[in-house]
Amino acid sequence: MIVSIDADRCAGHGACVATCPEVFTLTSDGYVEVTVDRVPDELVELVKRAAAECPERAVLVDTP
Template identity: 60%
Template structure:
């Protein structure tokens, strides 16, 4: 699984970071970015939850 944050949509709420800090972090500008190319198996469920809970729907998920 891969995830991508749409920089044009992200409002920096940080829900993804709170839900899955192993995959997401906030930049110095306060917006989310993805830390990994492929989400490790042990973090897939948390990453899916982050996608579902993003208030702006700024995270896209791609299943390999």
Template identity: 55%
Template sequence: MKVSVDADRCRGHGACLGLCPEVFTLTDSGYAEAAAGAVPAHLEDAVADAVSACPESAIVIE
């Protein structure tokens, strides 16, 4: 699984960071960014929770 954040949709609420801080970080501009590369298997459920929790539907699983 790979994941990315659509910068045009993200509004910086931070729900994703609360659910999976190992993958999601806030940039200096206040929006979320996903770590590059494959999501470690033990974090896939947390990433899926973040996808569900994002109020802007900004998180895309590739």
């Protein structure tokens, strides 16, 4: 799984960071950044939850 953040939608709420800090982090300017190239298998469900809970729908999940 690959995950990314739609920078145009992200408002920096940090819900994804709270849900899965192993994959998401807040930048110094208050927005979210993905810290991995591919989501480890053991974190896939947490990343899906983070995407579902994002109030701005800024977490984009791609399952090639």
